[in-house]
Amino acid sequence: MPQYEWRCHVCESANDAPTETCKQCGFPFKASSNAILAARAAKNPQARAVYPHTPNALERLDIELGSLPPWRQIIAVIGLLTSIVGGILIKWTFSWTGALIGLAALLGGVIVYLAAVHTGKDASSFHVRPVDQNNESS
Ligand SMILES: [Zn+2]
Structure with missing residues (x-):
């Protein structure tokens, strides 16, 4: 007390x-x-x-993906996992072919992830965009 x-x-x-x-x-x-x-x-x-509570990787992922529709979240996660598998492959493989496949998976996964996350944001901002341009041209 x-x-x-x-x-x-x-x-x-x-x-x-x-x-x-x-x-x-x-x-x-x-x-x-x-x-x-x-x-x-x-x-x-x-x-x-x-009061910054530094979000860990999973929380950051959740923040970034939280606003996306579920199918985009799935694509983003698949891209992320592909890039992680690619990164592991680069580390563990002993052949140049394996390293190249790993690198391709890493980059491809990142591109898929970014596309899934950011294309969604662009698309949603399209709806917010004002229609002034249409009015001026008519
Ligand atoms: Zn109080």
Whole structure:
């Protein structure tokens, strides 16, 4: 139990000594730093940039693919896996032919991945584009 007036970790409003949860947002006085950061991020999405939690490769993939339709996600993942297999092949093969196949798979996979991710973004921005040009030409 807090012995003094305390400031909420999340919303920063002042709370009186005996209370253990914030009267403003209900966040507990005692909380782990992870819980505090998570609550702040949930309260204010822009705060994520202020408290950078470096996303690991999988999370980054999820962020990049999250906005895509499922079939594009599948193509992107297939491209990514192909490039990974190609990279492994380059490392493990002992022949030039194997290394070339690996390199082709690596580059091809990357191209497929980028195409799947970025073509989708271009296509969706097409719909947002204003129709001013059509009006001017008519
Ligand atoms: Zn609060």
